Amino acid sequence: MNPSWIAINIDEFEESAISFTYGDLFPTMRYQDNKPYRRQVYTKQEIIKVIEEFEMPQEWNRNGDKGPERYIEVQVWDDAVIQRYLP
Template identity: 75%
Template sequence: MDWNEFLEYSISFTYGDLFPTMRYSDNKPYRKQVYTKQEIISVIEEFGFPQDWNRLGDKGLERYIEVQIWNEEIIKRYIL
């Protein structure tokens, strides 16, 4: 899916898996946050891509950036 297919309000992101990111408290500034397209760009600029700095075996909940898609019309284009 192309990033540009999504309007700002039709997609959201968490820096790490949604459920542990929203539940875990360790005072990292990106915890308990859901981001828009523009906001996640700023988070990536500040902290980098988690898959680059948090390899398997390292400590941390951040293995990837999770995407939540809120537009079924876009999703339907990709269903076989």
């Protein structure tokens, strides 16, 4: 199997079909350093506010030496949109 990726506009998903973590889900939920975005799962509207406040993690954590935040992870709970992109 060859790895690949697709880019899908966030607006294609229903609000209830996706959730986000500011960083990888597992370290984000495990770290206990009292950062306000830790141990949280966000809706689309909530993650936009988090990004406005803290910026994209890849902007301030390029080398990974400040924490586990390297990207924003999305959890997709309905694959109907994704199915339209599959061969």
